[in-house]
Amino acid sequence: MRSFALMLALLLTGMVGAQADTSKQAFEDDAKAAIKELATSLKSSLLAAMNDGGPAEAVSVCNLIAPSLAAEISKKYGLEIDRTSLKVRNPANEADAWETDVLQRFETRLAGGEAIQKLTFSEKVETGPTPQWRMMKAIPTDKVCLSCHGSKIAEPVQARIDTHYPDDMATGFKLGEIRGAFSVKREIIE
Ligand code: HEC
Known part of the structure; x- marks a missing residue:
């Protein structure tokens, strides 16, 4: 019982602390x-899937794993993290106006x-x-990205991409180019 009360106290101070600190830092x-x-999690899931079944299998893994990992980590840190790009594979990842502007400046x-x-770039956004x-x-x-986002994509990989993403735009990338970006946001509740 005592340890329960202690845990509750720790949890509450933690929550209050997190809510009160609305600083940029x-x-x-x-x-x-x-x-x-x-x-890190995306890269290790991707490499594991590529080792298990090659890039064609890994397409299906990315399709399921990438969004659920992002949701899990968003919850953990009390923010919203996603990936986006000027040329997206999944239309759900399409950049909004602010993201498009930042990607162009990158x-x-x-x-x-x-x-x-x-x-990297961060700022307070007050348009909404x-x-x-x-x-x-x-x-x-x-290099590892090119088998699914490069210019020469193997036929079975392309077939999987076409099945899941009929509107795919995320091919033709070259080594060292910007594939996209992580995008994070948190509402400022004062
Ligand atoms: C096995 C194939 C495969 C490989 C290899 C791969 N990706 Fe992807 N990538 C995908 C799939 C499938 C999606 C769509 C995921 C989704 O539905 O959210 C995707 C989406 C993305 C997105 C989100 C924006 C968008 O286009 O929808 C980024 C950013 C991205 N990949 C970067 C990378 C990077 C960087 C690498 C190399 C480290 C890489 N990918 C390697 C298959 C792959």
Whole structure:
């Protein structure tokens, strides 16, 4: 019973603490941790699926796993994390106006010589009904991405992509290009 009361007290202080800290710094810390966790989990799920059944099987895994991992991590950090791109595979990942603008500025920064790993941006956005903190971080195209997002996609892989994503636009990427970005937002409740 005592340990229950203690746990409840810890839980409540934790919750109050999280709600009270609406600073940009607190958001950025959580957003960076969430991005890191999603990037790592996606990569290990992808590699495991590729090892098990090759890229054709992995298409189905990405289709199911990517959205559920993002939902799980969003809940854990009390924010909303997604992936988006100027050329999406899943129309549900399509960029909104703010994201499109940031992605275009990432392209300009990359062309201007900035390292792809450094392409992040965050700000307070007050265009909607509730103000939000928003952050994006560019996702580079690695070698392992090319079997599903490159220019030469094997026939069985293409067939799987066509089945799940008839409106796919996410092919033709080259090594080192910006494949897309992680996009994080949190409502600012003051
Ligand atoms: C086995 C095939 C496969 C490989 C390899 C792969 N992807 Fe994808 N990718 C997909 C599928 C399928 C989706 C759609 C997921 C969904 O439905 O949300 C996707 C979606 C994405 C998205 C979300 C935006 C969009 O287009 O819908 C990004 C960003 C992305 N992939 C980046 C990468 C990166 C970076 C790599 C390499 C590290 C990679 N992918 C490797 C199959 C793959």
